[in-house]
Amino acid sequence: MKQLALLFALIGLLAAHDLSHRVAEAPAVTVTITYPDGEPFSFEPFTIYTPDSDQPFQKGVTSERGTLAFVPDRIGTWRIRAAAADGHGVMITHTVASLNETQPETAVLNHWERLGIGLALLFGLFGLASLYIAKRKSL
Amino acid sequence: MRTLLTALLALLPLSAHDAWLTPDGRFHYGHLHPEQGEAKELAYDAAKLKQSCLVPEGAACLALYAELDSGTWAKTYDGTKPGGRTAHPEALKTWHSVESVTYLKTLSAPLPAQGFTLRIEGEPRVGERLRIITELNGKPLANIPVAYFGEVRGMSAEDGHVNIRLRQGGLQQITATLRQKGTVEDESLITHTLNFEVRP
Numbered sequence: 001m002k003q004l005a006l007l008f009a010l011i012g013l014l015a016a017h018d019l020s021h022r023v024a025e026a027p028a029v030t031v032t033i034t035y036p037d038g039e040p041f042s043f044e045p046f047t048i049y050t051p052d053s054d055q056p057f058q059k060g061v062t063s064e065r066g067t068l069a070f071v072p073d074r075i076g077t078w079r080i081r082a083a084a085a086d087g088h089g090v091m092i093t094h095t096v097a098s099l100n101e102t103q104p105e106t107a108v109l110n111h112w113e114r115l116g117i118g119l120a121l122l123f124g125l126f127g128l129a130s131l132y133i134a135k136r137k138s139l
Numbered sequence: 140m141r142t143l144l145t146a147l148l149a150l151l152p153l154s155a156h157d158a159w160l161t162p163d164g165r166f167h168y169g170h171l172h173p174e175q176g177e178a179k180e181l182a183y184d185a186a187k188l189k190q191s192c193l194v195p196e197g198a199a200c201l202a203l204y205a206e207l208d209s210g211t212w213a214k215t216y217d218g219t220k221p222g223g224r225t226a227h228p229e230a231l232k233t234w235h236s237v238e239s240v241t242y243l244k245t246l247s248a249p250l251p252a253q254g255f256t257l258r259i260e261g262e263p264r265v266g267e268r269l270r271i272i273t274e275l276n277g278k279p280l281a282n283i284p285v286a287y288f289g290e291v292r293g294m295s296a297e298d299g300h301v302n303i304r305l306r307q308g309g310l311q312q313i314t315a316t317l318r319q320k321g322t323v324e325d326e327s328l329i330t331h332t333l334n335f336e337v338r339p
Contacts (some may be wrong), residue, residue, distance in 0.1 A: 003175045010159045036286060036316065037284050037318070038283040039315070042214070042231075043214065043215065043216050043217065043218055043231075044218050044219065045218055061217075061218070062220060084218060084219040085212075085218060085219045085220060086155070086209070086210075086219050086221075086236065087155045087156040087220075088155045089155075091174060
């Protein structure tokens with residue numbers, strides 16, 4: 001029993017730095033920001049606010065091409081603020097009228113799901129082996 | 140295969156802080172028409188501001204001029220940082236930025252043919268088209284984006300002209316930026332603003 005508890009504790013420690021992820025092709029809003037002469041507003045910070053809060057929903061940095069993207073999770077008017085240290089900036093509003101269904105492209109199991117499957121396999125194999133040994137003994 | 144549905148918003152041009160002059164000769168820096176959360180006036184280094192009369196006529200001044208050196212800047216992977224190539228040798232690009240403003244007290248004031256200027260033709264009224272000429276040392280400049288109250292309205296043609304319809308009376312704000320190859324920094328940027336009044 002002690003060994004089993006130790007095993008769980010060890011697995012718990014290993015999982016502390018683990019992250020699960022899911023890759024999906026979701027409907028996204030992309031925004032491209034340029035200087036008046038068309039030069040991209042690249043590598044500059046931006047903040048996105050939901051329609052109903054002044055707390056940031058997303059923070060990030062524009063791409064090399066001055067583009068940012070986000071996946072809205074509610075309808076309403078979203079606000080995007082991007083500004084550089086030299087005073088160039090823009091406040092954009094974008095109204096999301098409806099939400100398209102997001103479907104996962106590939107789903108990767110999280111560590112608890114992987115742990116459950118692993119333990120089920122172990123117990124299953126152990127059970128089969130026990131049954132086999134018990135049967136051999138009874139013969 | 141599911142496609143990534145992308146709502147591509149129009150390419151959104153940026154605006155910098157505004158610089159403008161009022162008839163009393165005062166220089167202002169900030170947001171001419173501030174939006175929510177924006178301050179109208181922003182602090183600037185007064186030691187870097189130069190002001191003069193561009194077109195004197197006796198004791199009067201037909202056109203005021205102000206120039207603010209905004210210093211050197213660097214585009215890095217971590218955004219725009221103050222300081223030029225010396226401070227940021229790894230920068231993707233560096234530039235020196237200057238903001239200049241001309242306030243026409245008289246629309247027909249003969250502007251000197253020196254530096255980067257915006258010249259207007261005629262005496263337009265609200266609702267009419269205004270012809271603006273972008274010039275460098277008196278010679279027309281092509282492909283310069285010209286903005287009206289921060290909104291780009293067109294690029295200058297080969298003869299340097301851009302037509303803009305005046306939508307409102309009062310103080311007018313026309314801005315253009317000239318990019319040139321720099322000497323110490325990669326680029327030299329001059330953002331020039333033309334101010335004048337039109338009766339509502």
